[in-house]
Amino acid sequence: MAFTTALTRHVAFSSPLLRDAGYINGVWTPGDAAAKTFDVLNPATGELLASLPDMGAAETRAAIDAAYAAQPAWAARPAKERSQILRKWFDLIVANADALAAILTAEMGKPFPEARGEILYAAAYIEWYAEEAKRIYGETIPAPSQDKRMIVIKQPVGVVGTITPWNFPAAMIARKIAPALAVGCTVVSKPAEQTPLTAIALAVLAEQAGIPAGVFNLIVGLDGPAIGRELCGNDKVRKISFTGSTEVGRILMRQCADQIKKVSLELGGNAPFIVFDDADLDAAVEGAIASKYRNAGQTCVCANRLYIQSGVYDAFAAKLAAKVADMSVGDGFRPGVEIGPLIDEQGLAKVEDHVGDAVAKGAKILTGGKRIDGAGTFFAPTVLTGVTRDMTVAREETFGPVAPLFRFETAEDVITQANDTEFGLAAYFYAGDLKKVWRVAEALEYGMVGINTGLMSSEMAPFGGIKQSGLGREGSRHGADDYLEMKYLCIGGL
Numbered sequence: 001m002a003f004t005t006a007l008t009r010h011v012a013f014s015s016p017l018l019r020d021a022g023y024i025n026g027v028w029t030p031g032d033a034a035a036k037t038f039d040v041l042n043p044a045t046g047e048l049l050a051s052l053p054d055m056g057a058a059e060t061r062a063a064i065d066a067a068y069a070a071q072p073a074w075a076a077r078p079a080k081e082r083s084q085i086l087r088k089w090f091d092l093i094v095a096n097a098d099a100l101a102a103i104l105t106a107e108m109g110k111p112f113p114e115a116r117g118e119i120l121y122a123a124a125y126i127e128w129y130a131e132e133a134k135r136i137y138g139e140t141i142p143a144p145s146q147d148k149r150m151i152v153i154k155q156p157v158g159v160v161g162t163i164t165p166w167n168f169p170a171a172m173i174a175r176k177i178a179p180a181l182a183v184g185c186t187v188v189s190k191p192a193e194q195t196p197l198t199a200i201a202l203a204v205l206a207e208q209a210g211i212p213a214g215v216f217n218l219i220v221g222l223d224g225p226a227i228g229r230e231l232c233g234n235d236k237v238r239k240i241s242f243t244g245s246t247e248v249g250r251i252l253m254r255q256c257a258d259q260i261k262k263v264s265l266e267l268g269g270n271a272p273f274i275v276f277d278d279a280d281l282d283a284a285v286e287g288a289i290a291s292k293y294r295n296a297g298q299t300c301v302c303a304n305r306l307y308i309q310s311g312v313y314d315a316f317a318a319k320l321a322a323k324v325a326d327m328s329v330g331d332g333f334r335p336g337v338e339i340g341p342l343i344d345e346q347g348l349a350k351v352e353d354h355v356g357d358a359v360a361k362g363a364k365i366l367t368g369g370k371r372i373d374g375a376g377t378f379f380a381p382t383v384l385t386g387v388t389r390d391m392t393v394a395r396e397e398t399f400g401p402v403a404p405l406f407r408f409e410t411a412e413d414v415i416t417q418a419n420d421t422e423f424g425l426a427a428y429f430y431a432g433d434l435k436k437v438w439r440v441a442e443a444l445e446y447g448m449v450g451i452n453t454g455l456m457s458s459e460m461a462p463f464g465g466i467k468q469s470g471l472g473r474e475g476s477r478h479g480a481d482d483y484l485e486m487k488y489l490c491i492g493g494l
């Protein structure tokens with residue numbers, strides 16, 4: 001049986017959106033590996049949700065061939081037509097938001113309202129790039145002589161391979177596929193093994209929207225490395241777009257080097273969240289909760305290190321701990337739950353390890369600090385004080401609901417500490433003084449800086465990092481550039 005009653009109990013109304021297959025060249029196919037399957041579990045209960053075909057390199061190759069064959073005709077369509085098809089996909093996703101959110105909560109664990117928010121966030125990227133499809137402008141350049149004209153046109157890069165993580169099973173796919181399809185690329189997409197069902201449901205709606213066969217292909221499977229090797233090594237694929245760990249990003253970049261394949265990488269973070277003495281403290285606490293505990297702390301832009309200036313350290317810690325202690329933890333389908341399970345045992349073990357290391361080196365637990373016994377992979381939302389830079393939480397992304405509070409004295413000192421990491425994705429700070437706001441914003445070595453806010457993601461803004469947090473930007477008008485080649489035309493003899 002492909003889908004279990006544990007799944008249909010939650011998502012019975014959305015079963016028309018589910019298939020127990022990958023999607024290659026417009027056909028739902030179990031692939032050559034039909035005999036092999038893999039299990040999708042609900043992290044809140046440990047229950048089996050579905051068994052899916054475990055596809056690998058052979059199916060990936062078939063999908064690449066289909067995408068390669070479909071690409072010229074897709075690119076040749078007027079931009080307005082591609083735009084209208086994407087717009088229809090957006091409309092269908094919004095119309096099915098509850099059903100999609102139920103699938104997402106069942107396989108990933110985030111609370112249902114948060115899952116619904118993610119579905120609408122994912123849809124917003126599709127809407128945005130449906131609009132941008134019509135605005136891929138070139139340029140004319142004043143020529144150095146009268147007999148010439150110089151023009152730049154933009155063309156799609158070709159077939160794109162996307163590899164995405166489990167923490168945003170809808171949004172990460174949407175923000176890669178939408179710009180790719182909008183500008184005329186075709187796609188072979190591989191979702192994380194923990195969360196393939198949301199991807200399948202999005203593909204079902206893509207088919208209904210009229211996205212032609214071969215334009216969007218989906219491979220589901222356990223063997224990420226084998227699928228990745230095929231995507232990176234196959235010369236019909238012209239670009240890889242990846243979101244996930246820095247470690248895997250590095251592997252993919254190396255694998256793409258042989259063919260000088262384009263890469264977009266959205267990798268790990270180690271976000272500082274700084275609260276200065278002159279900040280609005282209540283707003284800073286709200287911002288810290290929004291940034292730190294969103295998705296149970298499992299986002300690459302979650303605050304990872306909270307730096308609090310001495311004058312407000314104790315007051316901030318007390319206010320934050322009081323609110324965090326009240327957060328409701330549980331199955332994401334239960335009304336009122338704010339923190340769902342972590343994705344799996346491995347994720348839970350990493351969080352336990354970070355807290356254990358901090359406590360062993362002298363940190364104090366104000367609230368939380370331990371796993372919650374039971375079937376699911378739950379960790380109590382935690383606040384740690386007395387945290388110092390020799391602790392693992394200072395260097396590594398925890399990816400869990402743990403707020404470690406560091407104390408600092410001066411702006412110069414905190415900027416040095418905040419920048420003392422190989423990562424450079426997101427940073428946040430709360431301050432009142434305008435001069436300080438500018439100075440600190442400019443000094444932070446990050447791709448994105450939230451100032452007096454803990455949430456800044458939007459399809460309208462360029463999302464991405466510097467240093468070892470990645471290459472390229474997703475969202476905004478800049479996000480389309482990652483899927484375009486520039487071609488210079490020089491017309492002579494005029």
Ligand SMILES: NC(=O)C1=CN([C@@H]2O[C@H](COP(=O)(O)OP(=O)(O)OC[C@H]3O[C@@H](n4cnc5c(N)ncnc54)[C@H](OP(=O)(O)O)[C@@H]3O)[C@@H](O)[C@H]2O)C=CC1
Nearest residue numbers: 164165191192193222224225228244245248267268300399
């Ligand atoms: N930037 C971000 O948003 C994310 C960061 N992370 C960070 O990474 C840590 C580990 O999480 P994890 O889920 O293991 O992240 P990974 O980077 O391992 O997984 C992300 C995606 O990459 C695939 N993948 C894994 N190995 C390869 C490979 N060699 N070649 C091609 N694709 C591959 C995975 O497939 P499969 O699922 O089949 O293994 C999945 O689809 C987290 O604790 C967190 O710190 C994790 C997720 C997202």
Ligand SMILES: O=C(O)CCCC(=O)O
Nearest residue numbers: 167168298299300301457
């Ligand atoms: O962790 C991630 O990579 C997803 C980022 C979510 C967001 O867009 O804010």
